[in-house]
Amino acid sequence: MSVDWYMEFVDQNYKPSKTDLVCMFRIDPAKGISMKEAAGRVASESSVGTWTTLYRLPPRIKNLKGIAFEIKKNWVKIAYPIDDFELGNMPQVFSSIAGNIFGMKAVKGLRLESIHWPDKMIKSFRGPQFGIPGIRKKFKVYKRPLTATVPKPKLGMNTKEYVKAAEEIWTSGIDFVKNDENMTSQNFVNFYKTTEKMLKLKTKIEKETGEAKMYLANVSSETMEMVKRAKFVADNSGEIVMVDGLTVGWAGMQTLREVCQDLKLAIYMHRAFHSAFTRNPHHGVSMLVIAEVARIIGADSIHVGGMGKLVSPENEVLMLKEEVEKKFVKGNSHVLAEYWKGIKPIFAVTSGGLHPGIIPRLIKLLGRDIIIQAGGGVMGHPKGPFYGGKALRQSIDAAMKNISLKEYAKKHEELALALKKWGMLTPI
Numbered sequence: 001m002s003v004d005w006y007m008e009f010v011d012q013n014y015k016p017s018k019t020d021l022v023c024m025f026r027i028d029p030a031k032g033i034s035m036k037e038a039a040g041r042v043a044s045e046s047s048v049g050t051w052t053t054l055y056r057l058p059p060r061i062k063n064l065k066g067i068a069f070e071i072k073k074n075w076v077k078i079a080y081p082i083d084d085f086e087l088g089n090m091p092q093v094f095s096s097i098a099g100n101i102f103g104m105k106a107v108k109g110l111r112l113e114s115i116h117w118p119d120k121m122i123k124s125f126r127g128p129q130f131g132i133p134g135i136r137k138k139f140k141v142y143k144r145p146l147t148a149t150v151p152k153p154k155l156g157m158n159t160k161e162y163v164k165a166a167e168e169i170w171t172s173g174i175d176f177v178k179n180d181e182n183m184t185s186q187n188f189v190n191f192y193k194t195t196e197k198m199l200k201l202k203t204k205i206e207k208e209t210g211e212a213k214m215y216l217a218n219v220s221s222e223t224m225e226m227v228k229r230a231k232f233v234a235d236n237s238g239e240i241v242m243v244d245g246l247t248v249g250w251a252g253m254q255t256l257r258e259v260c261q262d263l264k265l266a267i268y269m270h271r272a273f274h275s276a277f278t279r280n281p282h283h284g285v286s287m288l289v290i291a292e293v294a295r296i297i298g299a300d301s302i303h304v305g306g307m308g309k310l311v312s313p314e315n316e317v318l319m320l321k322e323e324v325e326k327k328f329v330k331g332n333s334h335v336l337a338e339y340w341k342g343i344k345p346i347f348a349v350t351s352g353g354l355h356p357g358i359i360p361r362l363i364k365l366l367g368r369d370i371i372i373q374a375g376g377g378v379m380g381h382p383k384g385p386f387y388g389g390k391a392l393r394q395s396i397d398a399a400m401k402n403i404s405l406k407e408y409a410k411k412h413e414e415l416a417l418a419l420k421k422w423g424m425l426t427p428i
């Protein structure tokens with residue numbers, strides 16, 4: 001059966017207009033399918049085409065075709081007219097460029113690597129309300145990395161136990177106390193009761209220490225309930241909420257961002273679920289695309305990985321940090337350039353198996369404009385969370401002063417004990 005009409009979706013002389021949305025895909029064509037045909041099929045199925053020619057296709061609709069315009073080995077750039085999309089509707093964008101195409105038999109593997117977003121589309125979303133400048137202003141901490149700790153174990157603590165752990169963490173000098181990604185409102189820890197007590201504790205500790213603190217209550221839930229929980233945080237003088245952006249979905253993220261505008265709440269986005277589709281370099285969607293969307297919808301911070309227990313290649317972590325923080329991202333052979341004019345920079349959160357022994361290397365790699373999250377690396381300290389938080393802050397202080405951890409540990413017992421337990425190795 002001839003399939004040459006797919007070639008109508010390939011034009012290697014096409015020059016994208018400045019309003020086109022452009023995607024970079026990596027394609028492994030199926031056996032017997034050329035790269036050019038595979039590119040045409042992807043461009044067709046993700047725009048106006050299907051498996052067969054149609055009885056009627058009015059000429060004006062041909063203007064909505066996706067066009068594969070650059071094919072280099074397994075990499076193809078596809079430009080889509082902006083009219084293919086509903087502005088301000090991220091679910092619809094993903095149903096187009098990240099929908100059926102991943103299931104096509106014509107491709108053995110397909111990965112959406114990077115997107116260049118037209119200005120008009122970026123502007124149709126709210127973007128970050130606070131970003132790095134706004135979060136730093138709330139803390140009045142401008143130079144060092146911010147710190148966060150998840151009270152571990154992940155689940156099971158009741159409100160009283162949770163509040164006790166938080167008190168030890170906050171008084172040790174940690175800036176954020178963060179729910180774990182799977183803690184919401186289970187029968188052992190009611191969201192409303194815990195949030196109320198945690199925010200009261202936060203105010204008490206701020207007064208005692210003179211340091212601003214933040215509580216990352218995980219509002220992830222059914223959308224109406226999520227809005228109710230965000231409002232509860234604001235009613236109890238919280239300044240920020242945490243959300244598992246991928247499990248609540250783009251619609252959930254957009255709803256939360258809408259409601260956080262009037263509530264003046266910052267949004268901390270966890271990325272649980274991403275590894276289901278970002279990890280395979282030959283199939284799925286890159287974490288870079290997820291980070292771009294987080295910034296466009298308007299998270300104020302997002303996890304980018306680290307050098308601990310979870311897979312996160314160093315070059316990817318660096319690319320992610322650049323994409324969420326820079327005004328202009330020049331891109332490379334697989335990453336499309338982006339000009340984030342007017343869209344605030346957001347915090348890259350590094351996490352996953354972090355402990356004091358690896359902090360200096362992390363700061364050397366990522367710089368100071370980061371949030372360092374250590375859960376086990378604080379809660380697992382031999383002398384408990386208060387010592388663990390102090391050890392984490394001491395490792396950051398040592399890095400900021402360019403003093404070796406070994407040297408710094410001589411006068412800081414908390415750090416010395418952490419190094420004794422974990423050394424300087426990254427866990428797997």
Ligand code: CAP
Nearest residue numbers: 150303305310351352353354374375376
């Ligand atoms: C880290 C963590 C974070 C992961 C998320 C966890 O705990 O709380 O959710 O870091 O991964 O549940 O594993 P530890 P990523 O500090 O005890 O490792 O940061 O890659 O999104």
Ligand code: MG
Nearest residue numbers: 150180181182
């Ligand atoms: Mg976690």
